[in-house]
Amino acid sequence: TSNEPSAAPAASAPAPAPSAGGNDQPGTKVTIGFSAPAADHGWIAAIAKNAEAAAKQYPDIDFKPVEPTNDINQQISAVESLVAAKVAALVILPNDGQQLNQVALQATQAGIPVVNLDRVFPDKLAYRTWIGGDNYGMGVAAGHYIGKKLKDKGVTNPVIVEIQGIATLPLTQDRSKGFADALKTYGFSVTAKQDAKFTVETGNQVATSLLQAHKKIDALWNHDDDQGIGVLAAIKEAGRKEFFMVGGAGSLNAMKEIQSGSSVLEATVTYSPTMASSAIKLARLIAQGKGMSDLVENQVPQSITLASETITKENVEKYLPLGFES
Amino acid sequence: MAEAGRTVAEAPATTAAPRSFELRHLGLFVALALLVAVGLVTRPAAFATADNLVSILSLAATIGVITVGATFVIIGGGIDLSVGAVMALASVWATTVATQEFGPVVMAICAILVGTGAGLVNGLLVAYGRLVPFIATLAMLVAARGLAQRMSDRRTQLVRPDNQAIVDLATTRVLGVPLLVYVFALVVVLGWILLNRTTFGRRTYAVGGNPEAARLAGIDVRRHTMLLYALSGLCCGIAAILIMARTTTGSSTHGDLYELDAIAAVIIGGTLLTGGRGTIVGSILGLLIFTIITNLFILNGLNTSDQLIAKGLIIVVAVLLQRRNLKERTP
Amino acid sequence: MAEAGRTVAEAPATTAAPRSFELRHLGLFVALALLVAVGLVTRPAAFATADNLVSILSLAATIGVITVGATFVIIGGGIDLSVGAVMALASVWATTVATQEFGPVVMAICAILVGTGAGLVNGLLVAYGRLVPFIATLAMLVAARGLAQRMSDRRTQLVRPDNQAIVDLATTRVLGVPLLVYVFALVVVLGWILLNRTTFGRRTYAVGGNPEAARLAGIDVRRHTMLLYALSGLCCGIAAILIMARTTTGSSTHGDLYELDAIAAVIIGGTLLTGGRGTIVGSILGLLIFTIITNLFILNGLNTSDQLIAKGLIIVVAVLLQRRNLKERTP
Amino acid sequence: MLVMRGIVKQFPGVRALDGVDLDVRAGEVHCLLGQNGAGKSTLIKVLAGAHRPDEGTIELNGVPAAPASPVDAIRLGIATIYQELDLVDGLTVADNIFLGHEHARLGFTDRRAANRAAGEVLARLGHPEIRPSTEVGRLPPAAKQIVSMARALSREARLIVMDEPSAALAHDEVANLFRIIRDLTARGVAVVYISHRMEEIREIGDRVTVLKDGRTIAVGLPARDTPTSEIVSLMTGRDVEYVFPPRASRPPGEEVLRVEDLSSPGAFAGVSFSVRAGEIVGLAGLVGSGRSEILEAVYGARRATGHVRVGGRPVRRAGLLQSVRRDGPLRALRRGGVVESVRLGMGLAPEERKAQALLLDQSVTANITLGGLSGFARLGWLDRARERAEATRLAEALDIRPRDPERPVKTLSGGNQQKAVLARWLLGGRRLLLLDEPTRGVDVGARAELYTVIRRLAEDGIGVLLVSSEVPEVLGLADRVLVLREGTVIHQGDARGLDEHRVLDMIMNGRAA
Numbered sequence A: 001t002s003n004e005p006s007a008a009p010a011a012s013a014p015a016p017a018p019s020a021g022g023n024d025q026p027g028t029k030v031t032i033g034f035s036a037p038a039a040d041h042g043w044i045a046a047i048a049k050n051a052e053a054a055a056k057q058y059p060d061i062d063f064k065p066v067e068p069t070n071d072i073n074q075q076i077s078a079v080e081s082l083v084a085a086k087v088a089a090l091v092i093l094p095n096d097g098q099q100l101n102q103v104a105l106q107a108t109q110a111g112i113p114v115v116n117l118d119r120v121f122p123d124k125l126a127y128r129t130w131i132g133g134d135n136y137g138m139g140v141a142a143g144h145y146i147g148k149k150l151k152d153k154g155v156t157n158p159v160i161v162e163i164q165g166i167a168t169l170p171l172t173q174d175r176s177k178g179f180a181d182a183l184k185t186y187g188f189s190v191t192a193k194q195d196a197k198f199t200v201e202t203g204n205q206v207a208t209s210l211l212q213a214h215k216k217i218d219a220l221w222n223h224d225d226d227q228g229i230g231v232l233a234a235i236k237e238a239g240r241k242e243f244f245m246v247g248g249a250g251s252l253n254a255m256k257e258i259q260s261g262s263s264v265l266e267a268t269v270t271y272s273p274t275m276a277s278s279a280i281k282l283a284r285l286i287a288q289g290k291g292m293s294d295l296v297e298n299q300v301p302q303s304i305t306l307a308s309e310t311i312t313k314e315n316v317e318k319y320l321p322l323g324f325e326s
Numbered sequence B, C: 001m002a003e004a005g006r007t008v009a010e011a012p013a014t015t016a017a018p019r020s021f022e023l024r025h026l027g028l029f030v031a032l033a034l035l036v037a038v039g040l041v042t043r044p045a046a047f048a049t050a051d052n053l054v055s056i057l058s059l060a061a062t063i064g065v066i067t068v069g070a071t072f073v074i075i076g077g078g079i080d081l082s083v084g085a086v087m088a089l090a091s092v093w094a095t096t097v098a099t100q101e102f103g104p105v106v107m108a109i110c111a112i113l114v115g116t117g118a119g120l121v122n123g124l125l126v127a128y129g130r131l132v133p134f135i136a137t138l139a140m141l142v143a144a145r146g147l148a149q150r151m152s153d154r155r156t157q158l159v160r161p162d163n164q165a166i167v168d169l170a171t172t173r174v175l176g177v178p179l180l181v182y183v184f185a186l187v188v189v190l191g192w193i194l195l196n197r198t199t200f201g202r203r204t205y206a207v208g209g210n211p212e213a214a215r216l217a218g219i220d221v222r223r224h225t226m227l228l229y230a231l232s233g234l235c236c237g238i239a240a241i242l243i244m245a246r247t248t249t250g251s252s253t254h255g256d257l258y259e260l261d262a263i264a265a266v267i268i269g270g271t272l273l274t275g276g277r278g279t280i281v282g283s284i285l286g287l288l289i290f291t292i293i294t295n296l297f298i299l300n301g302l303n304t305s306d307q308l309i310a311k312g313l314i315i316v317v318a319v320l321l322q323r324r325n326l327k328e329r330t331p
Numbered sequence D: 001m002l003v004m005r006g007i008v009k010q011f012p013g014v015r016a017l018d019g020v021d022l023d024v025r026a027g028e029v030h031c032l033l034g035q036n037g038a039g040k041s042t043l044i045k046v047l048a049g050a051h052r053p054d055e056g057t058i059e060l061n062g063v064p065a066a067p068a069s070p071v072d073a074i075r076l077g078i079a080t081i082y083q084e085l086d087l088v089d090g091l092t093v094a095d096n097i098f099l100g101h102e103h104a105r106l107g108f109t110d111r112r113a114a115n116r117a118a119g120e121v122l123a124r125l126g127h128p129e130i131r132p133s134t135e136v137g138r139l140p141p142a143a144k145q146i147v148s149m150a151r152a153l154s155r156e157a158r159l160i161v162m163d164e165p166s167a168a169l170a171h172d173e174v175a176n177l178f179r180i181i182r183d184l185t186a187r188g189v190a191v192v193y194i195s196h197r198m199e200e201i202r203e204i205g206d207r208v209t210v211l212k213d214g215r216t217i218a219v220g221l222p223a224r225d226t227p228t229s230e231i232v233s234l235m236t237g238r239d240v241e242y243v244f245p246p247r248a249s250r251p252p253g254e255e256v257l258r259v260e261d262l263s264s265p266g267a268f269a270g271v272s273f274s275v276r277a278g279e280i281v282g283l284a285g286l287v288g289s290g291r292s293e294i295l296e297a298v299y300g301a302r303r304a305t306g307h308v309r310v311g312g313r314p315v316r317r318a319g320l321l322q323s324v325r326r327d328g329p330l331r332a333l334r335r336g337g338v339v340e341s342v343r344l345g346m347g348l349a350p351e352e353r354k355a356q357a358l359l360l361d362q363s364v365t366a367n368i369t370l371g372g373l374s375g376f377a378r379l380g381w382l383d384r385a386r387e388r389a390e391a392t393r394l395a396e397a398l399d400i401r402p403r404d405p406e407r408p409v410k411t412l413s414g415g416n417q418q419k420a421v422l423a424r425w426l427l428g429g430r431r432l433l434l435l436d437e438p439t440r441g442v443d444v445g446a447r448a449e450l451y452t453v454i455r456r457l458a459e460d461g462i463g464v465l466l467v468s469s470e471v472p473e474v475l476g477l478a479d480r481v482l483v484l485r486e487g488t489v490i491h492q493g494d495a496r497g498l499d500e501h502r503v504l505d506m507i508m509n510g511r512a513a
Ligand SMILES: Nc1ncnc2c1ncn2[C@@H]1O[C@H](COP(=O)(O)OP(=O)(O)OP(=O)(O)O)[C@@H](O)[C@H]1O
Pocket: B012, B013, B014, B016, D011, D012, D014, D015, D016, D034, D035, D036, D037, D038, D039, D040, D041, D042, D043, D083, D401, D402, D410, D411, D412, D413, D414, D415, D416, D441, D443
């Protein structure tokens, strides 16, 4: 929790902050292509919306989103079509960084700067700038919150349950690793983990059975606040209260739960979809050959990692405006 | 052509068992018993509790209701790929701000009407538009998901606290069992009666088994077909209420891949994809087998990859157990 | 005894469409033409370019190869739900560190062997184990995905730079067309020949149309059925090579839901789910319709929800165009 | 040449064959007789390798030969025409004829050669008009039967088994079939011939083996000299009066069906007639003369123009796009009108029992009651006890065997399945019955009973429209006869004024009486 929240871009339709150097002054007209996975849950939907809203604020951006899809093969074609249309810059949130690396590389080689959003391309030649959240850091934040709290309570051998997102995504694996590493510093480890699919329903299903498997739990980390709604419903349905829960991503809904203090959800660790707004802004700057006016450098940096912040009842007030709707 | 068998035919009836229905269920029961045994051995404390049983039934309830409808459609010679998407649409429609204004009863009615309406459209397309069921309901799948996303603006819509009565279906327990399990049971019983004790049920077998014969026997095959899809849609509407109760939300992501799960349960339960044969009991047993497999895996903390491999093997073994009784499929 | 009126087979002037195959394809062509017209009107500059055509074909190639195999299986009265998962497994197996050691040729052979092997297992389960195809291949779907996840440790495996030859299939162009499109074309042509010009093809129709008649005519129905699934697996293996080329990776997530897409293409192309009828050309046209719809959406930048709704409607309209020729559909 | 000894075949719950013996000599036509369900088809399926016997031995030319599969049997030179058509609808005539032994080189088919060869076989069968490239699914039943025969002939077989090949054929076709059989036997080929038509046995048969309840009870009887009554009593175990029941003494009642100027392009044109209560009207004609089509059009199952009135009131058709007229002429009788026809008291027993009538997986009871389900239901709720009782009554009346109304229909023999089709419309509540080849495949004994039943229905005031390819049956049963030729009625009159010879003359040569 090092960043001042006020410094972070606002969640929805953030007004361009009047910044030094007049970066927001209209420049040359640029076409920015955008490709992301299908908006089938809140976080990704927020990404798409934020990108569009950010683009709308600039009359010099011609925003060109392509059909979001969860099929790699189709996303490749979609990006190819943007390259063929000779856009000025590309913002890509790939379904899988490795699998889209090749097309991103082709785009870059065709002279189109690529802003890589969230899931990273393995090949640095494939993109100009990466902006995303800190998945490992997210796990670490959750691990520290849980570890510290249990340590303080003096619990030994705690039952710690983890509900992951889509198991095959590298980001899921990063989050779990961060979580385990942080817990280790307290001498704790994860008792059981299962993956859900980022949806309310799968969160609900997995949680229902996990609660059966473990009659007494000390703490639960759920990677994703979207699926968290289902997890919370399962917990309520089972009438379980003996443990506390930490969420992930930072949805509005989760923040409200934290604020009300009526459920087991005590905290969530952020992974903010505001990164999409920033990505569009970065793409614009790059396409127009500008730098980030707050920085000394003439060019936009090569990578920007958002910090994962921990939202609790104490600081939730400040974060509410940033929460995305599930 | 109703008699095109989709399996390699053996000599027409070399082993035709005259009472094959009971025998077939026996196979499913054996498979189920084996799974229970595995549960008892691996997780004696957690598996055999009343609580876990209830939890399995709650998990099965939503898709169970849909499976009842799917059984009718498939016995009637059709297929409904849209079930999950229609349920999602119904859940979204019932949880819009506008609908929620009117309270839980209207929400429930809304879900049911939307489900039945979508089913009716399927039915019209198949019966009167003469579309292949696979395609008509695939189109409905795609369109219903799109509409659900549009209506919800891709957000998960929470059931408002003042409409808590919906959620109570999942949380209120009578005799230790949540209301939604009773709803599930009721749908199964009503479905069973409809299929086995009424002219509608009998005609369903006829329409699926030999549509031309049914037509010449004076059955309005088109109307009946349409009604089958409407019935399936109705079940999706009911399922939407249950999923709203369980997840406290309406969402365009609900019911993803339910179509596969429901069809798989129906078919493992012994209903023929070609129509004309099948039972509700079989479908429910099939569904329980799937649900228990998943429950067992999670109780045992298996990771998903291993779960998938094991699931594949278990399905094969479970079906091999009833193989002998399936020999006399349509030649 | 050559009196007039002794003919049993002459239809004096029946209105029954005598050449329904061509007509059916005509419907697909019309649908395709309409889509192209929409493309030309909405995006005159981008749609009709050679580049865009190539892009459509590249997009269609992977699933196109799978569709060829699926056409055989479905005409033969079966169904293969495992295609996407088997392709994924083949891509993972071919990109393991161990396999990549041996270079691109071995990788390709590995993919093909894995695909064919999985298909063979499907075939054995269906033909000799007497499992319902839906269940057997569903089990394979689940198990193959699990195995692929396990082998890859759920990670995406990159094709090593020294095995670039695989990736060249997607990047090297001959006459402006990537090699993988040629592979696709070759598979289609070979599939067409196999289905229309060989005894294997004739027997596929017989096995699917009336397995009992095929058996009585002395065809080894089981063996043939097994071979059909192996053929489908082989196509998955080839598709795995193409997906590795396109994505430069092997991954357990490849080919998600390909089964639905492939079956939909086959059925929209006029093949009956009950078996015994169908054409490769129809399947490919069906697939192109789906692909062009997607391409149009990409070009026009429609938002997802509207796309889905539009897609549903387009499917219905496309099929209504060929409705008349599908009268003898699955009930 | 063929010796079968002690063949036993057990199905769950039924011992279909219980020690059957059969001797067939080269060059003879060996007739296999027996009641419906006696085991004839099962026996020939054992011979064809389609069933494996539980016990017994088979010798071919003195060599033990037990075909384990159809492939084996074909290899041994045994070709079979099955009772139930075994064609693939989606393939062409030529493909069907050569299925399993295609004209091919290295797996590549030679279509032209196949079509040529198919054309030759069909020509030999007297049917050059069946085009080898036609899809079999588009052919009428009679043509399918010819294709089935062509397939058997295309195999150079030493023994050809024919299971009721004439059931779908009319008089002239049968004569043609016999010509071919004589051709074959002259070349030393043995033929096993199954039929329920005694006059055919007399004409073509050399020796007769009689089966009863899965056992051989008479071997090698001379086909021409054994008195019919003896054969029949061997088969049935009793004496059957093979005569038609006397016609009703009462004059027919008011019109229950009136057809005016009914036409269906390509099938029939300008057909007008009426049927009165208590009257049986027979349609005579060749295969392809449009009789079935007329029945279907009257029933509302086929598009036609003209007027159809039932029970004095116009039939309302329930098609979706159909405007309903209270009275006056109906145009475009659409498919889908069947619901209304059935509601108004019509019933059609169609020609192809498997494709058009039976729910093979369902029980005998469910099959019988399908047409009148609402009669057993109140508010949709079925009275299953009453349903079963009624079905059992009918099964007994028609002697459907085995006597278990819960058996799936597909386990019944062909003739018994046919009886189940008829039983459906004998339930009651009918005003007009349309019977298309009602006795197809029904044995002599049951046939007599069936005639009595049909006659009794008429006496009860039901109108019957009967199609049969057996002219004697039409003449013996009907009160009035319509003779059809190429889709037009060329004669209409009292049955008593006609004899078989005159009718045949009319239908073959178009000479009106
Ligand atoms: N697949 C089967 N399963 C069970 N029983 C069968 C099966 N096939 C035939 N049967 C029974 O075997 C007996 C003999 O039947 P089969 O078909 O051989 O009679 P059939 O002499 O050919 O009679 P038909 O003259 O009516 O054709 C019958 O009782 C029949 O019900």
